[in-house]
Amino acid sequence: MTAIVSLVGVTKGYVRGNQRVEVLRNVDFQVQAGEFVVLMGPSGSGKTTLLNLMGGLNKADAGEVIVDGANLNDLSPNQLADWRAKHLGFVFQFYYLLPALSAERNVEVALFLTRLSAAERRRRVAAALDLVGLRERARHKPGELSGGQQQRVAIARAIVADPTLLICDEPTGDLDREASASILELLQLLNRRHGKTIAMVTHDPWAAEYASRQVHLDKGSLAIAPGARV
Amino acid sequence: MLLNELRVASRVGFKSLRQRIGSALVIVAGMACVVGVTLAMLSLAAGIARAIQAGGDASHALVHAAESATAESNGLSRADIPLILNAPGIAVAADGRPLASAEVALWLPPAEGFAEGTLYLQGIGPKGAAVRPGFAIVSGRMFRTGAQEIIVGRGAESVFGLKVGSTVIMPNGEWPIVGEFTDHGNAVESELMADADTVTSAAAIPAFGSVLVALRNPAAFTEFKRWLTTNPALAVSVERHSDYLARTAGSVTQFLATLAYFVGGLMAMGAVFGSIQIMYSAVESRTIEIATLRAVGYEPLPIAVSVVLEAALLSLLGALLGATLAWLFFNGTQSFSGSTVFRMQVSGRMVALGLVWAIGLAIVGGLAPAIRAARLPVAEALRST
Amino acid sequence: MKSLVLVWAALWRKPSATLLTAGATTAAFMLFGLMIGLYDAKMQMLNAARPDQIFVLPRYYPQPFYGMPIAMAGEIERVDGVAAVGSLNNVNSSQRGPGDWIVLVNEGMRDSRPDAPVTPAQWKLLFSTPTSVLVSRDLAKKFDLKPGDSFPVTTLREEGSTTYEFQVQAVVPEDPQWGQGMIWGNQKYLDNTAPLPMRNKANIFWISIKDAARATEISRAIDLRFANSPTPTYSIPVKADRQTQVSLNINQIGVMLGVAGAGLFMVLFLVANAVARSVHERLPEFAVLHTLGFRESRLRRLVILEAAFPCVLGAMVGTALAGILMTVPARKLSYNLSLLLAPTLSSVVLAWAIAASILLALLSSVLPLLKLKRTHVADVLAGR
Numbered sequence: 001m002t003a004i005v006s007l008v009g010v011t012k013g014y015v016r017g018n019q020r021v022e023v024l025r026n027v028d029f030q031v032q033a034g035e036f037v038v039l040m041g042p043s044g045s046g047k048t049t050l051l052n053l054m055g056g057l058n059k060a061d062a063g064e065v066i067v068d069g070a071n072l073n074d075l076s077p078n079q080l081a082d083w084r085a086k087h088l089g090f091v092f093q094f095y096y097l098l099p100a101l102s103a104e105r106n107v108e109v110a111l112f113l114t115r116l117s118a119a120e121r122r123r124r125v126a127a128a129l130d131l132v133g134l135r136e137r138a139r140h141k142p143g144e145l146s147g148g149q150q151q152r153v154a155i156a157r158a159i160v161a162d163p164t165l166l167i168c169d170e171p172t173g174d175l176d177r178e179a180s181a182s183i184l185e186l187l188q189l190l191n192r193r194h195g196k197t198i199a200m201v202t203h204d205p206w207a208a209e210y211a212s213r214q215v216h217l218d219k220g221s222l223a224i225a226p227g228a229r230v
Numbered sequence: 231m232l233l234n235e236l237r238v239a240s241r242v243g244f245k246s247l248r249q250r251i252g253s254a255l256v257i258v259a260g261m262a263c264v265v266g267v268t269l270a271m272l273s274l275a276a277g278i279a280r281a282i283q284a285g286g287d288a289s290h291a292l293v294h295a296a297e298s299a300t301a302e303s304n305g306l307s308r309a310d311i312p313l314i315l316n317a318p319g320i321a322v323a324a325d326g327r328p329l330a331s332a333e334v335a336l337w338l339p340p341a342e343g344f345a346e347g348t349l350y351l352q353g354i355g356p357k358g359a360a361v362r363p364g365f366a367i368v369s370g371r372m373f374r375t376g377a378q379e380i381i382v383g384r385g386a387e388s389v390f391g392l393k394v395g396s397t398v399i400m401p402n403g404e405w406p407i408v409g410e411f412t413d414h415g416n417a418v419e420s421e422l423m424a425d426a427d428t429v430t431s432a433a434a435i436p437a438f439g440s441v442l443v444a445l446r447n448p449a450a451f452t453e454f455k456r457w458l459t460t461n462p463a464l465a466v467s468v469e470r471h472s473d474y475l476a477r478t479a480g481s482v483t484q485f486l487a488t489l490a491y492f493v494g495g496l497m498a499m500g501a502v503f504g505s506i507q508i509m510y511s512a513v514e515s516r517t518i519e520i521a522t523l524r525a526v527g528y529e530p531l532p533i534a535v536s537v538v539l540e541a542a543l544l545s546l547l548g549a550l551l552g553a554t555l556a557w558l559f560f561n562g563t564q565s566f567s568g569s570t571v572f573r574m575q576v577s578g579r580m581v582a583l584g585l586v587w588a589i590g591l592a593i594v595g596g597l598a599p600a601i602r603a604a605r606l607p608v609a610e611a612l613r614s615t
Numbered sequence: 616m617k618s619l620v621l622v623w624a625a626l627w628r629k630p631s632a633t634l635l636t637a638g639a640t641t642a643a644f645m646l647f648g649l650m651i652g653l654y655d656a657k658m659q660m661l662n663a664a665r666p667d668q669i670f671v672l673p674r675y676y677p678q679p680f681y682g683m684p685i686a687m688a689g690e691i692e693r694v695d696g697v698a699a700v701g702s703l704n705n706v707n708s709s710q711r712g713p714g715d716w717i718v719l720v721n722e723g724m725r726d727s728r729p730d731a732p733v734t735p736a737q738w739k740l741l742f743s744t745p746t747s748v749l750v751s752r753d754l755a756k757k758f759d760l761k762p763g764d765s766f767p768v769t770t771l772r773e774e775g776s777t778t779y780e781f782q783v784q785a786v787v788p789e790d791p792q793w794g795q796g797m798i799w800g801n802q803k804y805l806d807n808t809a810p811l812p813m814r815n816k817a818n819i820f821w822i823s824i825k826d827a828a829r830a831t832e833i834s835r836a837i838d839l840r841f842a843n844s845p846t847p848t849y850s851i852p853v854k855a856d857r858q859t860q861v862s863l864n865i866n867q868i869g870v871m872l873g874v875a876g877a878g879l880f881m882v883l884f885l886v887a888n889a890v891a892r893s894v895h896e897r898l899p900e901f902a903v904l905h906t907l908g909f910r911e912s913r914l915r916r917l918v919i920l921e922a923a924f925p926c927v928l929g930a931m932v933g934t935a936l937a938g939i940l941m942t943v944p945a946r947k948l949s950y951n952l953s954l955l956l957a958p959t960l961s962s963v964v965l966a967w968a969i970a971a972s973i974l975l976a977l978l979s980s981v982l983p984l985l986k987l988k989r990t991h992v993a994d995v996l997a998g999r
Contacts, residue, residue, distance in 0.1 A: 048993075048997055049993075052993045052996075055906065057905075057906065057992050057993045057996075058993050077910070077911060078910050078911075078912075081905070081908050081909060081910040081911070082908060082910070083908075084906060084907070084908040085907065085908020085909075086908070088906070088908075090903070090906040090907070092903070092996055094899065096899045096900060096902070096903040096996075098621070098624040098625075098628075098900060099624075099628055100623070100624040100625070100626075100627040100628050101620070101624045105620060105624075108620075109620070109621065109904070109907065110907050110908075112617040112618070112620070112621075113907070113908050113909065157907075169996070252888055252891065253888050253892070255884070256884045256885055256887075256888045259881070259884045260881050260884060260885060263877050263878075263880060263881035264881070266877070267873075267874060267877045267878075270873075271870070271874070274870075335677070336675055336676070336677075337675065337676035337677075338674075338675060339672075339674060339849040340859075401674070401675055401847055433675055434845060435677060493646060493874050496642050496643075496645055496646045496878070497642070497643070497646060497877070497878055497881060499638075499642040500638075500639040500640070500641075500642035500643045500646075500878065500881060500882055500885075501639070501881065503635045503636070503638035503639035503642065503885075504635070504636075504639045504881075504882070504885040506635055507631075507632050507635035507636060507639075507885070507889065508885075508888065510631065510632070510635075511632070511892060
């Protein structure tokens with residue numbers, strides 16, 4: 001297996017008020033191609049910070065973040081943006097769909113940055129919605145969909161450009177158990193059947209069970225889960 | 231009870247205003263623009279009206295040719311004058327002659343080196359000064375009867391640059407300016423004056439424009455007018471001087487006032503759209519606050535009224551700001567229109583009009599959002615938190 | 616094009632807010648369109664003024680004996696540098712209608728106004744019969760006149776009223792130097808039929824000169840020639856006269872531009888506030904677009920386009936409404952208005968409006984863009 005994500009000696013801190021808070025301290029971490037890794041840990045342990053570093057939304061203070069061969073520290077903001085468009089898909093706790101657009105339009109937004117023809121975009125959007133089981137709801141607006149369905153649209157948006165890595169931050173945080181299960185099963189399906197590499201943050205041990213590997217963070221350092229590789 | 235609720239609802243609203251200060255200021259600025267611009271334009275009309283009307287009173291009358299609406303078209307023949315001076319009710323001067331002045335109007339080209347504006351020269355009779363109670367020479371001296379001399383009003387002096395000692399090109403050569411006069415700050419101060427007989431002969435004008443008459447008392451007007459208008463030898467119009475000035479001022483200022491209200495109306499339309507939008511967003515951002523009040527038993531009416539009240543107070547603030555700016559920048563500013571020099575005037579009545587207007591607009595702008603606030607579904611609003 | 620979908624989504628997130636903003640900008644641009652239309656009309660008139668033409672007016676009003684004798688034209692022609700002399704004479708109509716516009720001209724106008732939009736054939740028609748008139752398009756439309764039609768004009772003179780019957784010979788384009796609708800009649804009509812003192816008189820001589828650079832000098836020379844005559848003149852180059860018209864009657868340009876500016880200033884706050892609110896509420900959306908790979912410049916463009924939509928829409932609708940308002944017979948609003956104002960809705964006005972609306976959008980976007988720049992995507996997504 002090859003490492004899609006490789007963090008070496010990564011340190012990241014924030015200034016809150018006039019105090020510097022170190023969130024990640026000298027972290028080494030890898031995600032292998034085809035893995036479904038879940039990051040767990042208490043609030044403030046640095047899970048989301050780690051995810052944001054992998055997604056190029058933040059830059060490390062020290063250390064290297066290499067994703068799919070690119071050293072994110074070396075990329076300019078524009079290069080990062082282009083890189084994200086090609087390589088990453090994001091799913092958030094709140095779905096952040098555009099309320100005025102239909103489900104299919106929301107998914108298509110992710111393809112606006114490509115040079116694909118309108119017909120090709122429509123074909124891909126249909127395939128992505130098919131995959132998340134919402135083909136019949138393609139014309140509905142977010143307000144006409146349930147929370148679980150909205151999250152599915154968000155997942156379709158994240159995968160429609162066929163990214164290398166799918167980054168999910170608490171994707172079930174706002175859903176009930178039943179909807180959560182279906183979302184997690186969908187992610188599992190994307191991982192197992194479609195070979196998507198997924199890095200997911202959750203604080204819910206039940207949700208973590210769907211992943212192929214669990215990594216625990218505590219006070220900015222990795223704590224190895226029992227019986228797991230880092 | 232309702233009043234008490236209104237007090238609390240308003241207080242809660244105003245407390246949260248700090249968080250909405252940006253949008254609140256938009257209402258203030260919008261209304262300041264509407265009222266400021268409208269008052270500035272009205273101040274032109276008011277200034278001209280005041281300049282024209284100043285000094286006119288009911289104890290003076292103006293006689294001019296029946297077919298010409300103004301004294302500026304010289305339509306009274308020389309033979310008409312003694313007839314007019316024979317009319318009953320005219321006050322008598324110390325020398326026993328009637329206190330009246332036959333006058334002639336002459337438009338001159340702009341002063342040399344001053345391409346803008348037209349000069350208006352009024353030829354006045356020997357009693358021309360006495361018949362104008364506010365008339366006073368402020369520098370130099372009065373022109374001499376029969377001499378080719380001119381006096382200049384203070385406004386014409388300052389705007390057209392006609393100084394005592396300089397000359398004006400007249401039909402038969404240059405006439406010196408020998409004095410400067412004031413008259414109640416009215417439009418006459420935008421003019422030049424000279425001896426009427428000297429002007430008519432120099433300019434070969436065979437007629438007079440008007441006769442300005444001091445009446446023995448205001449009540450004498452009726453008989454004075456009846457006598458002149460029923461005299462078969464005369465075809466004249468007779469008006470009280472104040473009425474004549476009001477009429478001529480009206481025709482000049484009506485256009486400016488119409489324009490001011492038109493411009494103000496359009497701006498107000500824009501401001502109302504703006505207030506509706508801002509008050510809607512205010513209600514939206516106060517959803518929880520309003521729902522909480524409703525949940526603890528407040529009636530919808532005081533809540534709705536508090537929304538309108540907020541819009542009204544913000545508008546009022548804006549209107550005050552606009553009126554203050556208009557007053558600061560335009561009240562007393564000298565301007566001229568054609569040949570009339572005047573000072574723009576922002577009066578208390580205009581300011582009051584602006585304030586009333588602003589409140590009216592606020593009610594229009596605040597009404598729909600207020601209704602939305604009153605109809606807010608309480609349970610839903612609270613659940614969404 | 617693809618970005619437009621996102622702009623559209625932003626605009627219809629809260630349709631009422633967008634429409635209210637557009638409503639406010641429409642009102643402001645209606646005002647803007649009218650004011651710039653007036654300004655443009657003034658400027659067109661000023662720009663159309665020929666530097667090689669001069670007006671010769673009576674020096675003093677009231678003019679003695681109903682104006683200047685047309686015979687003066689021969690003397691003016693003898694002044695060095697004068698090319699041709701035409702005479703114009705107002706007909707003082709006693710009723711409102713075409714008579715308000717009618718001006719009688721003599722044959723000299725054919726040479727002194729070579730720039731007039733009248734063909735040699737039309738000039739010939741005008742001078743072939745005394746009752747002929749040429750009507751400009753606007754007035755032909757206004758009074759529903761076409762070639763062959765005739766209309767009566769009753770004049771008000773001290774000798775008593777006289778009714779003249781005029782016959783439309785041709786409809787001609789507007790004369791840019793005239794500024795508003797014109798009806799030119801044949802001076803011969805009055806010369807043949809009017810009471811004697813009114814015959815062969817001119818209110819204005821419109822002359823052309825050989826060298827535009829000598830306009831002021833020739834004006835002085837004409838005035839000097841008539842200084843001691845019974846009818847002294849006041850000559851002014853057409854260009855200078857138009858300049859005076861523009862600045863006369865209160866600083867009109869200042870008032871027009873000031874009012875137009877105040878309207879825009881008012882909606883500037885409104886649009887800026889609306890955009891700021893929208894950006895503030897949609898920060899998570901921008902964050903998501905950022906994670907999808909949208910560059911900052913692209914996000915900035917979205918904000919500006921979102922601001923531009925109600926501005927440009929308002930500019931176009933407002934200018935169109937202003938245009939409609941301009942076509943409403945102004946006489947119905949106020950008679951003064953119809954004589955003093957003739958705003959134009961030219962492409963210039965529309966271009967000004969569009970440019971102003973884009974400027975408005977850019978200015979309105981400044982603060983929201985700064986906020987967007989200061990916002991950190993990760994913070995927004997984390998709900999901080």
